[in-house]
Amino acid sequence: MPIVPLRPLLEASNKYKFAHGGFNVNAVAQAEAVIEVHEMYRSAAILQAADLANGFMGGRKDFLNATIEDKKIGAKRIADAVRKIGENSKIPIVIHLDHGKDFESVKAAIDGGFTSVMIDGSHLPYEENVELTREVVKYAHPKGVSVEGELGVLAGVEDHVFSQTSTYTNPMKVCDFFKKTGVDCLAISYGTMHGASKGKNVKLRKEIAIASMENLRHEGIFGALVSHGSSTVPQYIVEEINQLGGDIKDAYGISINELMSVIPYGIGKINVDTDIRMAVTRNVREYFIENPSKQKSNEIGDIWSIMENNKSAFDPRVYLTPIMDTLLTGNEPNSDISDITNCVRRGVKEVVGTLIVNFGSFGYAPKIEKVSLEDMIKRYK
Template sequence: MPLVSPKEMFAKAYAGKYAVGAFNVNNMEIIQGIMTAGAEERSPLILQVSAGARKYAGQNYIMKLMEAALMETDLPVVLHLDHGQDLDICKQVIDGGFTSVMIDGSHHSFEENIRVTREVVEYAHERGVWVEAELGVLAGVEDEVSAEENIYTDPDQAVEFVERTGCDSLAIAIGTSHGAYKFKCEPKLDFERLEKITNLLPGYPLVLHGASSVLPEFVEMANAYGGQIAGACGVPEHLLRKAATHGVCKINIDTDIRLAMTAVIRKHFAEKPGDFDPRQYLSPARDAVRGMVRHKIRHVLGCSGAA
C-alpha cells in the first residue's frame, strides 16, 4: 500500500476522539517494531523522521526501509518530516516522497514564523503534501531542537496563524516538553488553553510534541543495569488520552522508543556478556519497541482498530 496523507486519518481521529501516534524512526529495527505493533492493533501509523535521523541513516536508506515496510502492510501509513528547519529541507523530503512535513518556525518572531510557514505551505500544497506548523515553544532537548523554557501557545494568535499561513495542522505548547526530563514537579497540561484553542478552531487537527510518558519500567530497567537517567519524568498517559478527546489528533513519541531499546539492550549485555552478534540484542530491543507501541496505541492514543 502506498504512503498516504494524514488528511483522512486526522478527520477520523477528530470525529472518533482519538489520536494517531507519530513515532520517530532511526533504523530498521525501530521501523519493524512500529509496523508490527500497528498490524497487531490494526492502527493507522505516522512514522516521522527528524533532521538527526536523516543525518544518521540517510534519507535514501529511510525511504528504502519504508518501501520494504509498505510491501508487507495494508495499513494507512504517513511518512512525516519532524521539525523541518527551513524551506530547503522541506523541499528535499517532499521531492523524495514524504507525504507530510513539519516546518518549525517557532523560534522566530510571530510574523517571521508566518512567512516561513507560508513558503512551505505553497510549495507543499502544489504537490499534495500536508503541512504541520508550530506556534509556541517547548522546553527541553531532542536532536537539534532545544529551548530553555516553555512559551505557551496564545489561542487568539493560533487562529490568526492558521488563517494567514494555510497550514493543515498545528503543534501547540500546553506543557509538554522534549526529552526525558519533562517536569521538575507535578506533571500537568494546560487543558483550559487547549479547550480554548479547540473551540476557536473547531474541527482543526492539533498536535502535541514532546509527549513521551518516559515509562518508569524502562527508566528503572536502564538504571538497574548501569544507566544514569535518574529523575526522568514524562507526560502521564491519562493526560495524553484526555488531550486526544479535545482536538489533538497527532501525538509525537520518540523518547519512549529510545528508552525501551536502550533499557533492553543494557539488560541483555548485563545478563549475557558473551553475546557479540548484534542480532542477539537488537531482536529483543525490536520486541520492546513493538510492545511499547502496542501499549500506546491501545491505552494512550485510543486508535486500536481504526485502520
C-alpha cells in the same frame, strides 16, 4: 497499501476523538517494528524522522554536523524503506518529517518521498513563522503532502533544539495561523516538554487546546492539534535500566492520564520518541548482562563498550553506531547483530503497543478514508 498523507488520519482522529501516536525512527528495524505493531492493533501508523535523524540515516554518525546533502540521502533512504515495508500492508502508513528546521530540510524530505512534513518556525517572530510556513505549504500541498506548523515554544531539548523557557500557544492566534498558512495541523505549546526530564507531575493546560479548537470551529476551519514532547517515560523502564547498570537520573514524562484527558479536545497526534529509546536501551543492556560472552563479540562487543562508557546514554544512535550499516540498510549479516536488532524491535513494540491502546487508535485503520497523495493534490486545489 501505498504510503499516504497525514491529512486523512487527522480527519479521522478529529471525527472519532482519538489520537495517533507519531513515533520517531532512526533505523530500518525500528520502522519494521512500528509498522508491525500497528498492523497487529489495526491502527494507522505515523513514522517520523526528525531533521537530524535524516542526517544520521544519511550515514553520519556525527549527525549533529549533518549537511543538507546527508539529509537528502537519509530522507530518501528512510522513505524508501518505509514504502517497501508498507507496500503490502493493510493499514495506512505515513512518513512524516519531524521538526524540519528550514525550507531546504523540508524540501529534502518531500523530494525524498515523505508524505507529510513539519516546519518548525516557532522560534521566529510570529509574522516570519507565518511566512516560512506558508512557503512550505506552497511547496508541499501541490504534491499532496501534508504540513504541520508550530506556534508557541516548548521548553526542553529535542535533537538539540533547546529552549530554556516555554511560551504557551495563544489560542487567539491559532485561527489566524491556520488561515494565513493553510497548514493541516499545528503543534501547540501547552505544558509538554521535549526530552526525558520533564519534572514530576506536569499538568497540561488543556484549556489551550479547548480554546484553539473552539476558535477553529467558529471560523469553519479544519485543523488538528499536535502534542510534542509527550513521552511518558515509564518509570518501570527507567528503574530497570538503572538496575542493569545504567545511570538515568531525573527522567520523568507526561503521565498517561494527563495525555488521555486532552485527546478528546482535538489533540490528533501525540509525538513520542524518548519512551522508545528507553525501552531499547533496557533491552540491549539486559541482553549483554544475560549473555556476558557477547560483551567481547567482534560484531557487537563495541556496543557494550560504548554503553559502559556512557551509562547515562539512552539514545541508541549513540551506542548502536558499531552496527551502522544494519541500521541504515536492514541487512543482518550474522546472528549477533540480529540479536541486537531484536532488542530494538521488542522495545519498539512494547512502548508503541501500549500507546496505541492508550491513545485509542486501535481498530480505526479501516475507518480512515483512503486518500492518496494524488487525491490530496486535487483537494488542495
